[in-house]
Amino acid sequence: MNAQDRILQIDRRSQARAADTGREMPRPVRLELVDVDDARTVNPRVRKKAFAKAVLEFPPVQFLIDLGKPIPSYRRFLDRCLPSWVKFKGIYDSFQEAQLNAPKGVRYGYDHEEIAAAYGGQTFLPSDYPALFWLREALQAGGRVFDFGGSVGTAFYSWQRYFRFPEDVRWLVCELPAVVRAGQTLVKEKKETRLEFTDRFEDAENFDFILMSGCLQYIEPPAAALLQTLKRLPRHLLINRIPLHQSREYVTLQNIRWMVSPYRILVRHQFIASLEALGYKLIDAWLDSDHTCWIPFYPEYSVEAYSGFYFRRD
Numbered sequence: 001m002n003a004q005d006r007i008l009q010i011d012r013r014s015q016a017r018a019a020d021t022g023r024e025m026p027r028p029v030r031l032e033l034v035d036v037d038d039a040r041t042v043n044p045r046v047r048k049k050a051f052a053k054a055v056l057e058f059p060p061v062q063f064l065i066d067l068g069k070p071i072p073s074y075r076r077f078l079d080r081c082l083p084s085w086v087k088f089k090g091i092y093d094s095f096q097e098a099q100l101n102a103p104k105g106v107r108y109g110y111d112h113e114e115i116a117a118a119y120g121g122q123t124f125l126p127s128d129y130p131a132l133f134w135l136r137e138a139l140q141a142g143g144r145v146f147d148f149g150g151s152v153g154t155a156f157y158s159w160q161r162y163f164r165f166p167e168d169v170r171w172l173v174c175e176l177p178a179v180v181r182a183g184q185t186l187v188k189e190k191k192e193t194r195l196e197f198t199d200r201f202e203d204a205e206n207f208d209f210i211l212m213s214g215c216l217q218y219i220e221p222p223a224a225a226l227l228q229t230l231k232r233l234p235r236h237l238l239i240n241r242i243p244l245h246q247s248r249e250y251v252t253l254q255n256i257r258w259m260v261s262p263y264r265i266l267v268r269h270q271f272i273a274s275l276e277a278l279g280y281k282l283i284d285a286w287l288d289s290d291h292t293c294w295i296p297f298y299p300e301y302s303v304e305a306y307s308g309f310y311f312r313r314d
Contacts, residue, residue, distance in 0.1 A: 048085065049294065052086075052296065053294060053296075056296055056297060056299075057299050062299070065078070065297050069297070075090070075091075075297075076101065078296075078297050079101070082296055085257070086255065086296055087254060087255055087256070087294075088252045088253065088254055088255070088263065088293055088294065088295045088296075089252065089253045089255055089295070089296070090252055090253050090295070091250050091251075091252060091295065091298050091301055092250065092251045092252065092253075092262075093250070093251065094251060095220050095251055095262040095264070097251070098251045098252070098253050098262040098263075099262060101253065102253060102260050103255075103260060106258070106259060106260050107258060107259040107260070108259065108260060108261070109176075109259070109261050110176055110178075110179065110218070110259065110261060111176040111177060111178045111179070112178055112259070113178050113181070113182065123158060124158045124159070124161070124162070125288075125290060126288075126290055127240060127241055127286070127288035127290060127291070127306070127308060128155070128158070128159065128240070130240075130284065130286045130308055130310075131155075131211075131213065131238055131240040131308060131310075132159050132162060132163065134236075134238055134283075134284065134310040135159070135209075135211070135238060136163050138208075138209050138236040138238075139165065139166055139169070139209070143165065143166035143167075143168045143169035143170060144169070144170045144172075144206075144207050144208060144209060145169070145170070145171045145172070145207070145209050145210075145211055146172050146174065146203070146204040146207035146209065146210045146211070146234070147171060147172065147173045147174065147211045147213075148174045148201065148204070148210060148211065148212045148215060148226075149174070149175065149212060149213065149214065149215020149216070149218070149219075150173035150174070150175060150211065150213070150215075151173070151175065151179060151183070152173075152175075152179060152182050152183035152186050153171070153173055153183055153186065153187070153192075153195050153197075155211065155213060156171045156173070156194075156195050157190075165194070169194050170194065170196070171194055171195045171196070172196050172197070172198060172203065172204075172207070173195065173196070173197050173198070174197075174198050174199065174200065174201055174203065174204065175197065175198075175199060176199065177199050180197040180198070180199050183195075183197045184197055201226060201229065202229065202230070204230060204234065205230055205231060205232060206232075207234055208234050208235045208236060209234060209235070209236040209238070210227075210234045210236070210237055210238070211238045211240075212237075212238070212239045212240070212242075213238075213239070213240040213241055214240065214241040214242075216239065216242050216264075217242060217243055217263050217264050217265065218261060218262070218263065218264075219264075220262075220264070222266065222271070222274060223239065223271070223274070223275065224274035224275055224277070224278060227275075227278060228278070233278060233279070233313055234313070235312060235313050235314075236310075236311075236312055236313075237275065237280060237309075237310070237311040237312070237313070238309075238310050238311075239307075239308060239309045239310075239311070240288070240308040240309075241288055241291055241306045241307075241308065242266075242271075242306060242307050242308070242309075243263075243265045243291070243293045243303045243306050243307075244265065244266055244267065244268035244271055244303065244306075244307045245265050245266070245267055245268065245301065245303055246267070246268055246269075247267060248265070248267065248300070248301055249264075249265065249266050249267050249270075250264075250265055250301060251263065251264050251265075252265070252293070252295055252301075263293075265293065265301070265303060268307065272309070275311055278313070279313050279314075280311035280312065280313045281311065281312055281313070281314065282309060282310075282311055283310045283311065283312050284309070284310040285307065285308065285309050285310075286307070286308045286309075287305040287306070287307060287308070288305055288306040288307065288308060289304070289305040291305070291306040292304055292305065292306075293306075
């Protein structure tokens with residue numbers, strides 16, 4: 001069965017389930033699907049990554065690599081040997097150690113005008129579906145969203161195509177200063193009055209709904225520590241696209257060619273427990289297999305799928 005037949009079969013099953021339950025099918029998202037049986041359709045970068053992973057994790061090669069890994073200078077040599085397209089490099093104990101090992105002559109972090117402007121065209125992703133579902137449920141009681149790390153309003157612009165926001169919605173994005181400026185420029189171009197920007201997390205004080213999507217890995221304080229800076233905790237907490245490991249906490253360096261940034265991975269059960277300690281109850285959890293964190297030479301640290309959560313505080 002080829003990819004097209006699989007798509008049709010899944011679609012027929014979904015339509016049948018919707019008919020049985022009497023519910024309206026959600027508006028579909030256009031996705032570029034790949035038939036893995038045909039190697040010619042796979043993205044060249046995906047093929048390169050798969051080949052490199054197969055070679056580096058071949059047991060004899062992995063054994064030789066592991067022999068020298070206890071030596072810091074050898075680990076640095078390994079990282080320098082990696083090609084520029086490798087997205088994650090190295091294992092570090094802290095943001096400071098990762099920064100000291102960042103390559104010279106490359107922009108550090110996301111607080112740059114050119115980088116901020118490049119994120120205006122992001123589209124709806126499959127992992128947005130569960131997040132969108134819980135956002136819709138929570139906004140029935142009010143229309144105020146504090147979008148931490150929301151880029152130039154990516155979620156606001158893409159999600160509103162799939163359900164109608166409340167008329168009184170107020171959407172406040174908290175971002176780095178360069179991203180805030182890019183977002184404000186885009187708001188003026190679109191003549192959008194419901195979307196605002198800030199670079200202060202303390203502005204979340206009077207919001208009942210906080211969205212954190214694809215951002216917590218870039219900041220040093222964990223989510224629980226950030227929330228504890230607020231005098232009043234929000235009732236709804238929606239976290240999406242966060243890399244979590246089953247047993248290891250560490251920092252790596254994310255490389256996207258024109259910039260590099262420290263990137264923290266936390267332990268999954270500890271992350272959940274830290275929020276439950278603040279009085280939150282885990283209502284839903286899901287995995288995002290479209291995002292992975294593969295770190296060459298350190299397969300035991302890699303994350304095969306990112307996570308999403310919806311917490312509520314009664």
